[in-house]
Amino acid sequence: KKNGKKRIRVYMDGCFDLMHYGHANALRQAKALGDELVVGVVSDEEIIANKGPPVLSMEERLALVSGLKWVDEVITNAPYEITEKFMDTLFNEHNIDYIIHGDDPCLLPDGTDAYALAKKAGRYKQIKRTEGVSSTDIVGRILSYVRVPEVSQDHNGSLCGEPHKESQSKGAHVSQFLPTSRRIVQFSNGKGPAPNARVVYIDGAFDLFHAGHVEILKSARQLGDFLLVGIHTDQIVSEHRGNPHPIMHLHERSLSVLACRYVDEVIIGAPWEVTTDMVPPKYSSFCATFLPVLCSWGSYACIDKTFDRQGNMLTAKLLIDIYLKYALATVFTLNHFK
Numbered sequence: 001k002k003n004g005k006k007r008i009r010v011y012m013d014g015c016f017d018l019m020h021y022g023h024a025n026a027l028r029q030a031k032a033l034g035d036e037l038v039v040g041v042v043s044d045e046e047i048i049a050n051k052g053p054p055v056l057s058m059e060e061r062l063a064l065v066s067g068l069k070w071v072d073e074v075i076t077n078a079p080y081e082i083t084e085k086f087m088d089t090l091f092n093e094h095n096i097d098y099i100i101h102g103d104d105p106c107l108l109p110d111g112t113d114a115y116a117l118a119k120k121a122g123r124y125k126q127i128k129r130t131e132g133v134s135s136t137d138i139v140g141r142i143l144s145y146v147r148v149p150e151v152s153q154d155h156n157g158s159l160c161g162e163p164h165k166e167s168q169s170k171g172a173h174v175s176q177f178l179p180t181s182r183r184i185v186q187f188s189n190g191k192g193p194a195p196n197a198r199v200v201y202i203d204g205a206f207d208l209f210h211a212g213h214v215e216i217l218k219s220a221r222q223l224g225d226f227l228l229v230g231i232h233t234d235q236i237v238s239e240h241r242g243n244p245h246p247i248m249h250l251h252e253r254s255l256s257v258l259a260c261r262y263v264d265e266v267i268i269g270a271p272w273e274v275t276t277d278m279v280p281p282k283y284s285s286f287c288a289t290f291l292p293v294l295c296s297w298g299s300y301a302c303i304d305k306t307f308d309r310q311g312n313m314l315t316a317k318l319l320i321d322i323y324l325k326y327a328l329a330t331v332f333t334l335n336h337f338k
């Protein structure tokens with residue numbers, strides 16, 4: 001209770017596989033329907049039984065959801081269906097007032113509504129689903145770029161694979177997302193750094209925002225008072241990583257980064273190199289020596305490794321070590337930002 005008024009606690013569940021700004025926007029809207037947002041992350045087993053296997057594991061999905069700035073608490077291994085028993089747990093143990101879901105139908109394998117009981121109990125509220133993005137769409141984008149072996153029959157009649165034949169469907173999945181200034185404002189903190197704040201700058205592609213990104217952003221934020229993240233343009237990313245990177249375009253990547261609780265501000269379309277004119281004069285000779293090295297490392301690590309789970313986490317850990325070691329050089333105040 002605050003000022004004698006009960007705080008409204010809302011619950012939203014989901015798989016949050018390959019978490020994207022549609023999920024972030026759903027949780028942002030859910031949070032606005034109450035004071036505290038509790039998020040249930042559905043277990044791997046329940047997703048397999050209801051939708052088929054997720055790309056990311058429970059731990060990875062949990063790290064992504066916990067990293068969102070609108071999320072207050074998480075419940076791990078949540079069920080897919082809101083059963084009578086689970087509803088009791090939500091109402092009595094977690095003090096939940098409302099259960100929330102997007103306005104798209106969420107059906108169980110038998111065709112019934114997964115939220116039917118919550119609706120019947122009058123404890124259900126709905127938010128608007130975000131158009132133009134879904135986990136299925138992202139998987140589609142990735143698969144449309146994968147080089148698949150073309151299977152053909154040789155003259156002896158046996159099947160032979162011809163590897164590295166580009167998929168025919170390349171380009172079939174184009175982002176449907178239309179960025180608006182309102183959406184960017186909704187995701188923003190709207191506050192600049194305090195007068196003597198230490199502004200930390202980190203740049204990268206942040207493509208297919210994953211648990212490793214959350215970890216590195218957390219570490220970067222701990223080095224100062226205000227975290228500014230530079231997101232490279234699509235052109236810069238594809239120049240350095242080659243086509244088809246990035247999978248998510250600049251505005252999609254920017255919203256994912258902006259939704260992270262450790263991020264204060266983003267530069268939408270940052271230069272590849274951090275130039276000395278971005279830092280105060282007293283650091284400039286030091287930065288002239290170290291920045292090119294740091295930038296190449298930073299950019300290397302932030303252009304992510306998509307689906308190699310172990311690799312993702314390892315890369316992020318390695319990068320954190322590098323950043324911590326060279327913390328001095330990465331913690332500087334950006335001139336143009338003051």
Ligand code: CTP
Pocket residue numbers: 012013014015016017022023025026100101102103104128129130131132133134135136
């Ligand atoms: N959601 C949304 N907008 C999207 C995608 C999801 O508002 N573009 C909402 C869903 O309505 C749900 C929550 O995010 O309330 C979690 O969704 P999830 O269980 O992960 O699965 P889907 O609804 O199938 O979303 P996706 O296809 O992206 O996996």
